[in-house]
Amino acid sequence: MNNVRNKPLVRDASVRSRDFEEVCLGFDAKAAKAESERCLNCKNAPCRTGCPVGVNIPLFISLLKGGDTGGAKRAILADSNLPSICGRVCPQESQCEKFCVRGIKGEPVAIGQLERFVADNADIPLEKAKATGKRVAVVGSGPAGLTCAGDLAKAGVEVTVYEAFHKLGGVLVYGIPEFRLPKELVRKEISSLEGLGVKFVTDAVIGKTLGVKELTESYDAVFIGTGAGLPMFMGIPGENLNGVFSANEYLTRVNLMKAYLETSDTPVYRAKKAVIVGAGNVAMDAARTALRMGAEVTVVYRRSRAEMPARAEEIVHAEEEGIVFHLLSNPVAINGENGFVKSVTCVEMELGEPDASGRRSPVVKEGSEFTIECDMLIMALGTSPNPLLTSSFKELQLGRKGVIIADETTGETSVKGVFAGGDAVTGSATVIKAMGQGKLAAKSILKMFENA
Amino acid sequence: MFRIARKNVLNFNTVEYEIEAPLVAKSCRGGQFVILRVDENGERIPLTIADYDRARGTVTVIVQTIGATTYKLSQKGEGEYICDLVGPLGNPTDLGDCENAILVGGGIGSAVIYPQTAEMKKLGKKVTVIVGAKTKELLIHEDDFRARSDEFIIMTDDGSYGEKGFVTDALKKLLDRGGYDCVFAVGPLPMMRAVCALTEGYGVKTIVSMNSIMVDGTGMCGGCRLTVGGKTKYACVDGPEFDGHLVDFNEAINRSKIYREQEAEHYCRLKGESVKL
Numbered sequence: 079m080n081n082v083r084n085k086p087l088v089r090d091a092s093v094r095s096r097d098f099e100e101v102c103l104g105f106d107a108k109a110a111k112a113e114s115e116r117c118l119n120c121k122n123a124p125c126r127t128g129c130p131v132g133v134n135i136p137l138f139i140s141l142l143k144g145g146d147t148g149g150a151k152r153a154i155l156a157d158s159n160l161p162s163i164c165g166r167v168c169p170q171e172s173q174c175e176k177f178c179v180r181g182i183k184g185e186p187v188a189i190g191q192l193e194r195f196v197a198d199n200a201d202i203p204l205e206k207a208k209a210t211g212k213r214v215a216v217v218g219s220g221p222a223g224l225t226c227a228g229d230l231a232k233a234g235v236e237v238t239v240y241e242a243f244h245k246l247g248g249v250l251v252y253g254i255p256e257f258r259l260p261k262e263l264v265r266k267e268i269s270s271l272e273g274l275g276v277k278f279v280t281d282a283v284i285g286k287t288l289g290v291k292e293l294t295e296s297y298d299a300v301f302i303g304t305g306a307g308l309p310m311f312m313g314i315p316g317e318n319l320n321g322v323f324s325a326n327e328y329l330t331r332v333n334l335m336k337a338y339l340e341t342s343d344t345p346v347y348r349a350k351k352a353v354i355v356g357a358g359n360v361a362m363d364a365a366r367t368a369l370r371m372g373a374e375v376t377v378v379y380r381r382s383r384a385e386m387p388a389r390a391e392e393i394v395h396a397e398e399e400g401i402v403f404h405l406l407s408n409p410v411a412i413n414g415e416n417g418f419v420k421s422v423t424c425v426e427m428e429l430g431e432p433d434a435s436g437r438r439s440p441v442v443k444e445g446s447e448f449t450i451e452c453d454m455l456i457m458a459l460g461t462s463p464n465p466l467l468t469s470s471f472k473e474l475q476l477g478r479k480g481v482i483i484a485d486e487t488t489g490e491t492s493v494k495g496v497f498a499g500g501d502a503v504t505g506s507a508t509v510i511k512a513m514g515q516g517k518l519a520a521k522s523i524l525k526m527f528e529n530a
Numbered sequence: 531m532f533r534i535a536r537k538n539v540l541n542f543n544t545v546e547y548e549i550e551a552p553l554v555a556k557s558c559r560g561g562q563f564v565i566l567r568v569d570e571n572g573e574r575i576p577l578t579i580a581d582y583d584r585a586r587g588t589v590t591v592i593v594q595t596i597g598a599t600t601y602k603l604s605q606k607g608e609g610e611y612i613c614d615l616v617g618p619l620g621n622p623t624d625l626g627d628c629e630n631a632i633l634v635g636g637g638i639g640s641a642v643i644y645p646q647t648a649e650m651k652k653l654g655k656k657v658t659v660i661v662g663a664k665t666k667e668l669l670i671h672e673d674d675f676r677a678r679s680d681e682f683i684i685m686t687d688d689g690s691y692g693e694k695g696f697v698t699d700a701l702k703k704l705l706d707r708g709g710y711d712c713v714f715a716v717g718p719l720p721m722m723r724a725v726c727a728l729t730e731g732y733g734v735k736t737i738v739s740m741n742s743i744m745v746d747g748t749g750m751c752g753g754c755r756l757t758v759g760g761k762t763k764y765a766c767v768d769g770p771e772f773d774g775h776l777v778d779f780n781e782a783i784n785r786s787k788i789y790r791e792q793e794a795e796h797y798c799r800l801k802g803e804s805v806k807l
Contacts, residue, residue, distance in 0.1 A: 242748055244567055244574070244614040281616035283748055287553050307750040311762065318755060318762065318781055320788045327751035335573065335745070343573040343598050343796065344745075345789035417784035466748050466767065 081184025084113040086191050091398040095369055098256045098338055101395055102166075105188075110195040114143040116180060117187050124177035125189060130514040133157045135174060135189055142196055151200040154193060159228045160221065160513060162263050165194025167254060167359075168510045169389045206274050207234040212527050215240065215297040217284045217467065220248020221509045222303030222500025224267065225516030226523075231274035233524050238297075240282040245334060248305055249501075250509070252334040253326070255363050257370070258392070261333075285467035290474075290496070299495045299523045302482060303516060306501035307464040311457050312355070316412030321347060321419035325356070325364040325458035332367050349373040349454030353422050355409055356458035357386035362393065364456045365401050375401045376450060380408040380427050380440040404450070408440065412455055421451045463502050481505050489519035497523060531611040532566075535588050540670045543595045544638065545604055546580070552587030554617045560645030561623030561739065561771055564589060565747045567614040568602045575599050576744055578642040578716075578770070579618065589617070592641035592670065598797045619747040620770045623737070625649075628712035630656040632704055633679075634697050634725055636717025637663065641670060642739060643716050651678045658710070659683070660700045662717070666691035698724045705732045712737070715774065719786060723779035730775050738774035740765040743788060756782050 087103040094101050105113060117139040125135045138153040154161045168174075170190035178186030212235045216223045219241040227237045245251050247264040272278070284290060284304075293300045309324030311317050328346070331337045337346035352368040354361050357379035365375045377396070379386060382405050386393055397403070404424070411423045426446035429438035462479045475483045475492035482491055482498040489497045499515025501507060536548035554564060563578045581590035595604045606612060623646050625631060631650060635643040640661040650657040659679040663669045664687045676682045683700045684692025693700065697717070704710065705728070713736040715725040722738045729736040742754035742765040754765035759776035763769065 242616065243746065244616070281614050282553070283616060283619065286618060286748075287557065287616065289557075307746075307748070309750070309752045311752070313762075318757060318785065320785060324752040327745060327753045330745050330751055336571070339571075341571045343571055343602070345573075345792040345796065347788065348792075417787070464749055 080116065081180070083116065083185040083188045084109040084191075086188070088395075091395075091400070094257065095366075095399040098370060100260055101257050102391070104198065105191050105195045107199075110142065110192060113188050113192055114139050117143070118179055120179055124179065125174040125187075128173040128175070128177040129157075130173065130508075130510045131157045131517060133174075133193075138196060139187070139189075139192055142192060147196055147200040148202060150196045151202050154196060155202060157517075158510075158513065159225045159517070160267055160509075161193050161197035163221070163250060163259060163267065164510050164513070165190050165197050166259050167389075167508075169508060171390045173510070204228070204232060204270055204274050206232055209236070210234040210527060212236065212298045213238070213296075214299045214301065214523060215293040216301045216303065217290075217293070218242075218248055218303040218305055218500070218502070219246040219268075219278065220250060220303055220305050220500060220512065222305075222502075222512035222516040223248065223301065224271065225513040226301045226303060226497075226499065226520045227276050228271050228274070229517055229520035230523060231271060231276045233520075235524070235527075236275065238277040238279060240284055240288070241278065241280045242283040243334065244280050246278055246280065252330045253360065253363070255329065255333055255367050257366070258363065283466065285470035290467060290471040294493070294496060299497065299526065301516070301519050301523070302467065302491070302496065302498040302502055303500040303512070304464060304467055304502045305512075306461040306506050308462045309457065310459045310461065312409065312459065314409060314411055316414055316419070317457075319412055319414040319419045320417050321349070321454045322412060323347065323454070323456050325354075325360045325456050326461065328364055328456050329360070329367060332371070338371060346371065347454055349452070351452045352376070352454040352456065353378055353450055353452040354456045354458055355379075356460070357381075357388055358458060358460065359388045359392060360460075361458035362388045362396050364458050366392075366396055366399060368454065368456065369399055369401060373454065376404055376452070377401055378404045378407050378409060378422070378424060378450070380406065381437065382406055382429060385437050406440065407448075408442070409455075410447070413449075419453055419455050421449050422455055423447060423449050460506050461501070462505060479505055484515075488522040489515055490522060495526070531613065532615040533611050534606055534608055535586070537606075537608040540592065541667050544592060544668070544670060545595065546590060546592045546641075547603070548583075548588045548590045549612065549615055550587055551589050551615045551617075554589050554615065555582050555584050555587045558582050558589060558618035559622035560649055562618035562620050563741075563747070563770060564591065564615055564617030565619060565744075566591075566603075566612055566616075568599060568606065568612050570613060572602065572613055573599045574614075574745055574747070576619070576741060576747055576766075578739065578741065580641040580644060582645075589615075592638060594638045597793050598800045601797060601800060616747070620766060623714070623771055625712060625714060625737070628655065630710050631712040631714060632658045632660065632701065632710050634701060634713060634715040634717070635659070635661045636697055636715075636721040637668070639715075639717030639721070639739075640675075643714065644671060644674060646714060647675060647678050656680050658704060660685065660697050660704075662686070662697035662721070663691075664688065696724070697721065698728050701725060701728060705729065705734065710734060719779055719783045722774060723783070726774035726777070726779070736774040737771050738777060739771050740769050740777070740782065742766075742770075742782065743786065756785065
């Protein structure tokens with residue numbers, strides 16, 4: 079058997095870097111079949127332990143191998159609500175694929191690509207149980223909220239989802255770019271939830287438009303999945319110059335507001351030379367978006383390539399597209415002219431002892447200052463939870479950095495009947511982890527209803 | 531969709547819109563703002579709430595037609611709908627400690643000090659209002675202000691009405707007279723900067739309302755950040771009102787120009803005119 083995995087179709091870097099269409103086109107039927115045959119169908123299924131929602135990976139792959147794509151999708155849907163999205167944005171190399179036995183002596187099975195293939199090629203209508211007469215409010219329409227809403231609606235609960243933005247999907251629509259996750263897929267997932275009777279209310283900022291108390295009073299339970307929306311800055315001189323943006327702002331303008339289209343009224347900064355600070359998925363998204371908007375792009379990151387937190391595929395795609403990586407370097411000052419960014423002064427770093435996270439912490443090299451010219455600088459340093467809701471609802475117990483404290487086994491917060499999950503609880507994690515917590519909360523809410 | 535219940539053209543480029551938004555009307559207070567979007571391609575723009583009617587379930591905004599979005603909005607008639615309106619965002623005005631305040635409104639900013647004027651009056655406090663406009667035609671809601679203030683001063687740049695001069699001229703006279711414990715100023719950034727420079731000399735507490743560029747209005751984009759007392763603050767969630775003596779106005783003025791060229795181009799294209807910068 080082959081130790082090398084089948085490769086999905088990927089659009090040529092020179093073409094794709096000039097448009098916003100999807101970069102990876104996935105497997106065709108033949109490649110999917112061939113790849114599914116690489117699965118050893120291990121009895122103990124180590125891959126499942128790497129999946130935050132425990133998708134029965136060997137089962138769905140064996141069904142696919144037998145030609146039953148619909149059955150394969152049903153198998154995935156038993157544990158995951160948004161497979162077409164997870165197949166595209168999960169960091170498979172550090173989850174399921176990391177534990178694949180095939181990976182020991184070769185390349186692991188391309189589980190993510192297979193999931194995507196199954197999700198895209200079978201339509202399974204969601205089924206709804208008899209109405210329970212219970213009502214739940216879900217705050218936030220990102221991955222955690224959508225998942226929780228879906229599971230509850232399937233169980234016959236009447237669900238209303240409140241979203242602060244004018245569009246549904248949370249980070250899936252404002253953060254992740256079209257070329258990595260087509261918004262059509264998000265819309266489709268949402269319309270299938272509408273098919274289950276889930277009601278969506280946009281333009282509703284909970285904590286402002288409506289208080290959490292109003293929700294707890296009129297619903298049988300509340301789920302909070304408000305994400306981690308607050309951008310971080312470095313606190314270095316020149317950060318408020320024109321042309322310095324948070325990745326959140328830049329990506330929101332381009333993705334949510336569609337500023338890359340002529341028809342959009344939303345302005346976006348058109349840079350010739352952009353510097354992106356950070357190396358997570360958001361940094362890669364910002365870098366590749368700036369590239370598509372016509373800029374030459376340099377990524378500045380204080381550690382080395384091995385520590386870059388982004389998905390492996392995104393880093394490779396960024397490199398193929400011509401993004402320059404200035405690793406082991408860190409900005410210390412942003413320089414301007416007439417109020418606009420002109421350049422950024424950085425220092426070189428070297429890796430010292432491992433820190434609390436186990437990653438080797440970078441140390442400044444003496445006398446290593448250097449300057450990169452740029453007319454735009456985007457900070458992609460991570461985010462923290464938004465205090466808008468929590469500051470208006472003091473009963474909620476908060477942890478470090480303002481995250482909502484929720485029981486790990488139930489998702490319930492310090493307030494009875496109020497559950498939370500996703501980045502609002504973890505601080506900053508992945509789509510799949512948020513989904514997992516949405517599922518957990520839905521399960522606990524249903525259990526609470528049963529025992530009532 | 532949000533219905534325009536009433537549209538009132540105040541002058542050649544200023545329009546008042548009363549928009550049905552029951553949830554916003556129910557919880558909003560003076561000093562807060564809303565973000566609206568006219569249509570599917572629309573930009574999200576922040577607008578300070580100029581008035582609200584909880585019984586009718588409406589909020590009122592007063593808008594100067596100066597760019598693409600405000601132009602599109604001006605093309606909407608009474609009974610028509612806009613795509614989105616979200617709020618109330620930001621914190622309400624806190625003039626709780628003031629017993630004898632001067633409220634200063636410049637240009638469109640005079641629309642925004644009206645709820646505070648009415649509220650101060652209702653609480654039985656002394657309130658003096660100064661409004662500034664380029665010309666008489668640009669003055670708005672004169673009668674309402676007159677009815678709800680203890681003293682009402684109009685300044686016009688060209689002297690076509692009230693007194694000729696800037697709001698700071700009138701403000702200086704009042705401050706010389708003394709007895710005021712607070713100034714609340716809303717208007718163009720250079721006006722607020724001038725007001726703060728003046729009041730600082732008199733040691734009178736001054737609150738300003740910052741209408742910065744923003745996208746979401748909930749603390750997510752960081753576009754509205756400004757420096758207040760040496761610290762970075764977000765106009766949307768920390769404000770929009772701040773101690774004017776601590777605001778770095780020069781930085782705020784610079785930041786307000788980020789998209790100037792693009793916006794001018796887009797507006798001209800929308801109106802089918804040639805681009806003039």
